[in-house]
Amino acid sequence: MSLGPAHAPTKSEVAYQALLRAIRTGELAPGQRVILATLADQLQMSQTPVRDALSLLADQGLVIRRPNHATIIGGQTGERASEVSMLRAMLEPEAAMLAAVRHHPAEVAAIGAACDAMDKALSDGGPSATGDLNTQFHLAVAQASGSPLLTDFVARVWKQMPLEGLTASGRMEQAAEEHRAILTAVAEGDHEAARRLMADHVGHAAAATEQYLSRLADARTLP
Numbered sequence: 266m267s268l269g270p271a272h273a274p275t276k277s278e279v280a281y282q283a284l285l286r287a288i289r290t291g292e293l294a295p296g297q298r299v300i301l302a303t304l305a306d307q308l309q310m311s312q313t314p315v316r317d318a319l320s321l322l323a324d325q326g327l328v329i330r331r332p333n334h335a336t337i338i339g340g341q342t343g344e345r346a347s348e349v350s351m352l353r354a355m356l357e358p359e360a361a362m363l364a365a366v367r368h369h370p371a372e373v374a375a376i377g378a379a380c381d382a383m384d385k386a387l388s389d390g391g392p393s394a395t396g397d398l399n400t401q402f403h404l405a406v407a408q409a410s411g412s413p414l415l416t417d418f419v420a421r422v423w424k425q426m427p428l429e430g431l432t433a434s435g436r437m438e439q440a441a442e443e444h445r446a447i448l449t450a451v452a453e454g455d456h457e458a459a460r461r462l463m464a465d466h467v468g469h470a471a472a473a474t475e476q477y478l479s480r481l482a483d484a485r486t487l488p
Contacts, residue, residue: 276314277321283308284318288327288338289396289428295340299328325424345425346478350471352422354464357403360419361447361463364409365456372409373452379405380444387441395437396428402444406463409451436473443469 274282284304287293301319305312319336322328326345329337364372379402386395400423407419443466450459 276310277317280304280308280310280314280318281321284315284322285327285424288322289424289426291427293338295338297338299336299338301336325421327424346474347471349422349425350467350474352418353467354471356415356419356422357406357467358460358464360407360410360412360415361451362456362460363411363415364406365451365454365459367409367411368451368454369409369411372405373448376402376405376409376448376451380441380448383437383441383444387438399437399440400426400428406447406451436469440466440470 284293293299299319301312301315304319305315308315319328319330323330323336327339329339331337364376379398383395383398383402386398403423404416404420407416410416443462447459447462447466450456450462
């Protein structure tokens with residue numbers, strides 16, 4: 266079997282990743298109307314790949330296409346957050362359990378590297394990178410499950426997670442400690458502990474997200 270060169274990202278994929286990050290960081294805010302031509306200028310590419318990227322984001326519920334051709338950035342509603350939390354509770358404990366059953370050294374090392382990077386970001390005193398690093402940890406656990414399909418499902422769910430909500434919830438230090446406990450369980454091959462610890466972790470995150478969205482809603486109602 267002959268293998269060709271590694272796939273280089275298309276312009277549509279580059280545009281998608283750039284817009285996805287802008288949505289997750291809040292640079293493109295919920296409810297904001299975006300204009301195709303403006304986005305294309307900002308990304309320094311033609312409108313066609315940006316249009317393709319917006320179509321994919323619309324399919325994922327991250328942007329809303331209006332009948333008058335307006336495109337609106339989707340918001341993280343309480344209902345959507347609950348759905349995301351439910352899916353995480355279904356998928357991620359099983360991923361952690363499978364990762365512990367396998368406890369492949371290279372994959373355990375990748376989970377540990379994600380923990381180390383997050384600890385360093387927290388010790389440096391800035392939460393700006395912790396949202397990305399939190400995502401990196403959870404995707405590393407999913408990849409360690411050995412199931413490409415499960416990994417893909419987890420990655421899709423995490424695209425719905427706003428990075429601002431992760432860092433503004435005020436629980437990143439606690440989350441880092443929980444990550445370490447999950448890492449230990451996976452490394453030791455304790456699949457029941459890995460499943461339980463991940464289930465608890467996802468539950469804590471769901472509660473923090475609910476509180477964060479409640480604070481945002483309260484702030485919007487203030488005069």
